[in-house]
Amino acid sequence: MPDDRLREQMSWLIQNRDEALRIVPMESRHIPAVMVIEKQVQFEPWTEKIFRKEIEKNFSLCFVIERGRNSSEKSIVIGYLCAEKILDEVHLNNIAVARNFQRCGYGKALLGFLLSAAIREEASVIHLEVREDNIAAIKLYESFGFKITGKRPDYYNSAHGKCSAILMSLRL
Structure with missing residues (x-):
């Protein structure tokens, strides 16, 4: 997983009607919420073990999109993606948004963030x-x-x- 300096560069924040949305690297603390979404939207969901292995890989690009009203409020995970970079190629392995947040632009935000990360990582x-x-x-x-x-x-x-x-x- 990226070091703290890269973590800051890879975080993304938008303000939307007093609502903070952040895209941050996926960490172990996110996995319970990710699993709820995964089981909700995937016919053959990944296991918790798969997600844990993904975030431990040096070549993984795993992110969550979090939503909260302000910085003091506990944020909730509303979507995620897992990709991996091998040589100059990125492969998007999994992307999902919680059902009640679908068709609101969150998948688009995650995908756009992945494109930015891939360009930053010099993928072709x-x-x-x-x-x-x-x-x-x-x-x-x-x-x-x-x-x-x-x-x-x-x-x-x-x-x-x-x-x-x-x-x-x-x-x-």
Whole structure:
């Protein structure tokens, strides 16, 4: 995980109607809240152990978006993402926003933050896979300039059988 100097550079803050939103590196203390969201929105959720391993990797880019009214109020995690940088490539492995906060721009904020981090880390490309039935996510990725580069048939399990993965990439 990044040192404290980088942690400050990688934190992001916006003010929205007296509401503070911060994107910060994911830490162990965030995992219980992340797990609630993960179980809420993912058909095959990651385990707590997977998240713990992710944040321990030197090449991980894991962040949460926190919401609070002011600095004295306890903030709540409303979304997160986990990516990894290997050589000059970033792979987005997991991104989610709590159901009651979806379609409010928080996923867009997380993705934009990842793009900034990838550029800062001198990555040349970001790759991801997305369920072919997740139209909202595909549109979000396309709005950032991601292009479809392939398809993995029957990649994901779903309540109705198998679902293909759409492969997408963005050259930086």
